Structures are given as structure tokens and as C-alpha cells.
Amino acid sequence: MREPRWFQWVRGVGLCLLTLFTVIPLYVMVTTSVKPLADVQDTFQWLPSALTLEPYVDMWSTVRLADYFVNSAVVSLGAAAFSVLIALFAAYAISRYRFRGRDAFRFTVLSTQMFPGILFLLPLYLIYATVGQATGIVLQGSHIGLIITYLTFSLPFSIWMLVSYFDSIPVDLDEAAYIDGAGPVQTLWRVVIPAAKPGIAAVSIYAFMTAWGETLFASIMTDSDSTTLAIGLRDYSTQSTVYWNEVMSASLVVSIPVVLGFLALQRYLVQGLTAGAVK
Amino acid sequence: MTVTSTASTAPPSGAEPNGSRARRPRISKRSVPYLLLAPALFFELLVHIVPMLGGLWMSFLRLNQFFLREWMSAPFTGLQNYRFALDFDGAAGVELFQSFAVTIAFAVITVGVSWVMGLAAALFLQRSFPGRTLLRGLFLVPYALPIYTSVMIWKFMLDRSDGMVNATLSDLGLGGERFWLLGNNAFLSLTVTAIWRLWPFAFLALMAGLQSIPTDIYDAAAVDGAGLWQQIRTITVPMLQPVSQVLILVLFLWTFNDFNVPYLLFDQAVPSSANLISIHIYQNSFLTWNFGLGSAMSTLLLLFLLVITAGYLMLTSRRSRNA
Numbered sequence: 001m002r003e004p005r006w007f008q009w010v011r012g013v014g015l016c017l018l019t020l021f022t023v024i025p026l027y028v029m030v031t032t033s034v035k036p037l038a039d040v041q042d043t044f045q046w047l048p049s050a051l052t053l054e055p056y057v058d059m060w061s062t063v064r065l066a067d068y069f070v071n072s073a074v075v076s077l078g079a080a081a082f083s084v085l086i087a088l089f090a091a092y093a094i095s096r097y098r099f100r101g102r103d104a105f106r107f108t109v110l111s112t113q114m115f116p117g118i119l120f121l122l123p124l125y126l127i128y129a130t131v132g133q134a135t136g137i138v139l140q141g142s143h144i145g146l147i148i149t150y151l152t153f154s155l156p157f158s159i160w161m162l163v164s165y166f167d168s169i170p171v172d173l174d175e176a177a178y179i180d181g182a183g184p185v186q187t188l189w190r191v192v193i194p195a196a197k198p199g200i201a202a203v204s205i206y207a208f209m210t211a212w213g214e215t216l217f218a219s220i221m222t223d224s225d226s227t228t229l230a231i232g233l234r235d236y237s238t239q240s241t242v243y244w245n246e247v248m249s250a251s252l253v254v255s256i257p258v259v260l261g262f263l264a265l266q267r268y269l270v271q272g273l274t275a276g277a278v279k
Numbered sequence: 280m281t282v283t284s285t286a287s288t289a290p291p292s293g294a295e296p297n298g299s300r301a302r303r304p305r306i307s308k309r310s311v312p313y314l315l316l317a318p319a320l321f322f323e324l325l326v327h328i329v330p331m332l333g334g335l336w337m338s339f340l341r342l343n344q345f346f347l348r349e350w351m352s353a354p355f356t357g358l359q360n361y362r363f364a365l366d367f368d369g370a371a372g373v374e375l376f377q378s379f380a381v382t383i384a385f386a387v388i389t390v391g392v393s394w395v396m397g398l399a400a401a402l403f404l405q406r407s408f409p410g411r412t413l414l415r416g417l418f419l420v421p422y423a424l425p426i427y428t429s430v431m432i433w434k435f436m437l438d439r440s441d442g443m444v445n446a447t448l449s450d451l452g453l454g455g456e457r458f459w460l461l462g463n464n465a466f467l468s469l470t471v472t473a474i475w476r477l478w479p480f481a482f483l484a485l486m487a488g489l490q491s492i493p494t495d496i497y498d499a500a501a502v503d504g505a506g507l508w509q510q511i512r513t514i515t516v517p518m519l520q521p522v523s524q525v526l527i528l529v530l531f532l533w534t535f536n537d538f539n540v541p542y543l544l545f546d547q548a549v550p551s552s553a554n555l556i557s558i559h560i561y562q563n564s565f566l567t568w569n570f571g572l573g574s575a576m577s578t579l580l581l582l583f584l585l586v587i588t589a590g591y592l593m594l595t596s597r598r599s600r601n602a
Binding site: 102124151184237 | 315416421435507570
């Protein structure tokens with residue numbers, strides 16, 4: 001239909017305001033990351049007095065950024081991989097089988113998503129300690145403990161989203177595979193997974209992002225060998241001088257992997273979100 | 280997983296002769312879904328359900344630093360922690376109540392503003408024009424950034440009296456010495472930072488919701504002479520209701536439980552005007568080492584969230600039955 005004049009005005013003004021609100025902080029991040037230290041200590045200037053790449057060099061030595069980066073990568077990739085694998089099995093069961101406890105399981109998994117993390121942080125910490133004492137498996141302050149914790153954070157959404165993806169794949173395909181003698185796992189692997197690839201990709205990046213950005217559990221469950229970026233970036237502000245330019249260059253570098261992944265896959269994420277929201 | 284596979288493939292040494300014939304295939308079909316669910320269930324139990332029950336139990340204990348190592352033998356004190364947390368004549372009760380009020384205000388404002396901004400942006404970008412894809416991607420960037428980097432940016436902008444926000448305000452003639460991260464200003468800083476990161480999510484969900492509305496409804500309305508504003512009011516907003524309901528509930532639960540933004544923005548010393556409930560519980564648990572009290576507050580928080588969610592579910596199911 002034809003848009004009235006007033007709407008075009010509202011849209012123009014509205015989009016300008018929203019763009020400014022979004023862009024100004026991003027602009028501050030990018031320009032601050034190439035400013036000399038003197039610039040970030042004095043009154044704020046919109047334009048850098050000089051352009052320098054020093055913050056990008058120095059940020060690695062001011063704090064142990066590389067270690068934190070590796071820790072975050074190990075934990076986030078591990079959590080994403082396990083979360084997706086486990087969600088694939090669970091979603092397949094929910095989508096393809098009618099069994100007792102199906103609704104109870106769905107409800108339980110979904111409801112864990114509304115629990116505030118603070119609620120189970122301490123008990124989980126104590127459970128990990130107790131497990132460690134009893135079995136010698138170190139879950140506290142180790143990568144594996146964080147991986148196990150984080151994989152459950154993305155699990156509900158992953159299962160929810162994959163179920164709606166799997167539901168859209170005709171069951172006839174499964175049955176054909178069964179007739180050819182494939183078992184459930186083979187059917188999942190050969191038939192269902194290939195058809196749900198975009199959903200799996202979107203769920204993977206979601207799981208990765210969840211782990212990459214988590215702060216609360218990382219603040220309690222890491223030690224100096226397992227500190228993740230979320231906690232490690234705070235080191236910059238505990239120095240005698242706050243290197244804001246280095247904070248911003250480090251922030252930019254650690255943001256790039258998730259922003260690129262997210263933008264590449266946002267279309268599929270949207271599909272998953274609406275499928276969930278409409279049901 | 281290894282346990283099941285070795286158990287099922289190991290030869291049944293010493294099994295009775297008829298046993299092998301009577302046995303069904305190695306995995307009975309009925310157990311397949313349960314086996315598929317087992318890993319998910321195991322980790323959910325380990326990380327969420329069992330610790331939640333543990334937390335409930337701890338809320339009845341006098342659990343402080345002296346009993347932390349032997350937490351299972353901490354003395355049972357019944358409802359004492361709850362009585363202390365809810366004693367509005369005592370310091371803890373007053374603080375809890377204040378923190379609760381701050382959290383409600385924070386969640387309502389953040390979710391409301393995010394929803395309006397998200398809806399506006401979704402409507403503005405509904406029709407294609409040059410640069411639409413670019414704007415769409417741009418608006419999503421704050422949501423894609425890791426939380427700590429977005430909070431760091433805002434912290435830098437709001438930090439110091441000559442930081443970006445203050446410097447710009449005085450350039451515009453609105454200046455004055457102000458410290459945005461202290462006192463009552465802290466609430467505003469917290470809310471703006473949270474909205475900046477959160478509204479793209481509302482935009483994303485509402486944009487997808489808009490796409491599911493068939494266009495011929497608009498055409499029919501236009502034939503009947505409905506103007507654009509009328510169409511938005513009578514078609515778009517009602518048709519977006521299912522998406523909006525889920526969206527608002529999810530956003531509310533997220534912001535209500537937010538820990539990251541205040542923790543990263545203010546470090547340990549969160550001003551009382553921005554002291555969200557999860558920060559309050561964190562301080563009671565990990566700074567003053569009063570874990571029993573922290574657990575009691577957590578349980579109260581959970582009860583509140585359950586009531587909210589149950590109310591929401593009742594409301595939506597009644598509406599869908601009436602529809």
C-alpha cells in the first residue's frame with residue numbers, strides 16, 4: 001500500500017535516532033582503540049589526536065590476554081560442540097517419538113532457562129568440590145567444569161529450536177531409512193541432520209556466544225589457569241594506569257569472532273526464534 | 280555411554296540357556312527415546328536440578344564460612360534465614376526490599392523501552408529501500424557483542440567527569456560535573472546500557488513476527504479505507520501478540536535476573552540505586568559469606584519468578600482458548 005507522507009518522515013527521523021544510538025558506542029570503541037594513551041586520559045575527544053596501533057600491540061603484554069583468549073576458545077568451542085551433540089539426540093527423541101514423560105522433560109528443560117544463575121551457582125560450586133574430593137575429577141577451576149556448566153546454558157534453546165526444525169522434516173524420509181535397515185542413530189545422522197544443517201549451525205553459534213560472554217560463573221569457577229576473557233579483561237582496570245585504549249582494542253578483537261558468526265547466521269536464528277515463539 | 284555399550288555387547292557369560300533366545304534385540308525400541316534423552320537429562324540434573332534442590336536445602340542451614348568445607352554438617356536452623364531476609368524492620372529486610380523495587384523498575388523500563396524500539400525499527404525496515412540490509416545488520420551488532428565488551432564501552436563513556444557523555448553534554452551546554460556511575464545516576468546508566476544490548480533482540484523477534492503476517496490483510500484493510508496508523512494499531516500490533524508475549528516474558532526474566540551489566544559496570548561497589556537482586560544475593564553469598572541467607576533469598580526469588588511465569592501461562596492459555 002502507499003505510505004503516507006508523515007510515515008516517511010517518522011521513519012527517517014526514527015531510523016536516524018536508532019542508528020545514532022547504536023553507532024556512537026561502536027564508534028567510541030573503534031576510535032578509542034587507535035588513540036594514544038594521553039588521549040584517553042584527558043577530556044574526551046571525538047577525533048583522535050594521532051592514530052596509533054600501539055594498543056593492539058601492547059594489549060597482549062599488559063595482561064595475559066593470549067592465555068585468556070585460549071581459555072575462552074577451549075571452553076566455548078567445547079561447550080558448543082557438546083551442547084549441540086546432546087541437543088541433537090534429545091531433539092530427535094522429542095520430535096520423532098511419543099513416550100511417557102515427553103512433556104515433563106520439555107517442561108523441565110525449558111523451565112531451567114528461567115532460573116537465575118545465582119540460584120545454583122553456590123550449590124554447583126560445592127557439588128563440583130564434593131565430586132572432586134570423592135572421585136579426583138577436578139571440575140572446579142578447570143576447563144571441563146566450565147564446559148559442563150556452559151553446555152547446559154544453551155541446551156534448552158538448542159533443543160527447542162532443533163525440535164521445530166526436525167518437525168518440519170517429513171517423517172516419510174525416516175521411514176524410508178528404517179526400511180533400508182538403518183537404526184535410529186543412523187537415521188538421525190544420514191537423514192535428519194543433513195536436512196537441518198542451517199538450524200544446527202545457528203544453534204552452534206548461539207551456544208558458542210553464550211559461553212563466550214558468560215561472566216557470573218566464570219567469576220567464581222575459574223582460577224588463574226582457566227581465567228576466561230570475561231574475567232581477564234577486568235585486569236586492565238586494576239593496573240595503576242587504566243589503559244582504556246587497550247581495553248577497547250582487546251574488546252574489539254574478542255568481539256570479532258562472535259559478531260561475524262552471528263551476522264552470518266542471524267537469518268536462521270530468527271527462524272528458530274519465531275518457530276519457538278509462535279508455538 | 281561406555282557403560283551401556285559394554286554391558287549390552289558383552290557375552291552373557293553363565294546366562295541360562297533359554298535366556299538368549301528370549302532376549303529382545305539389544306536395545307528395545309521403547310527405550311530408544313530415553314537413551315537419546317539420557318545425556319541431556321544427566322547434565323540438566325547435574326548443573327540445574329540437583330543444585331537447585333541443594334540450594335533449597337542450604338536455605339535452611341546456618342551455612343557460613345566456618346561450615347563451607349563440611350557444608351553437609353552445617354546446623355539446621357529451620358526458617359531462620361527466611362525470617363531474617365523478610366524482616367522489614369531489620370537491615371537485611373530493608374535492603375532486600377529496596378533491591379527488589381530497583382530490580383522491578385529496571386526490568387519494566389528496560390523491557391518496555393526495548394519492545395517499543397524493537398517494534399519501531401521492525402516497522403521502519405519492513406519495506407525495502409537502499410541500505411535496509413546494512414541497517415538491519417548494524418542494529419544487531421550490540422546484541423552480538425559479548426556482554427563484557429559492550430559494558431566496557433559504556434563504562435568508558437560514562438566514566439570520569441570528563442568522559443564522553445559528560446564532555447558531550449557540556450559541549451551542548453547541558454554540562455555540569457556529574458558522575459554517572461555513582462548515586463542515583465547509576466540507575467540511569469545501568470538502564471541505558473542494558474537497553475543498548477537488549478533492544479536488538481526485541482527487534483529480531485518482532486521483525487520475524489512481522490514477516491508471518493499475510494500481506495493481503497493489509498490490502499483488504501486499505502480497500503476498506505484504513506490509514507497506515509489504523510492498520511498498525513488494528514492489524515500489526517494484535518497479530519504480533521503471540522510473539523510479543525513470549526518476547527516480553529523472556530526479556531523480563533533476563534533483565535530481572537541480570538547480573539552481568541551491574542557487575543561489570545560498577546565492579547564490586549554497586550551503588551544502591553542500581554543494586555539488582557542477583558547482585559544483592561551475590562554479595563550476601565560470596566562477599567559476606569552468608570550462604571544460608573543467600574540461598575533463602577534465592578528461593579524467594581525463584582518463588583516470585585514461578586508466580587510470574589505461571590500467571591503468564593494462565594493468561595495466554597485462557598486467551599488462546601477464547602480465541
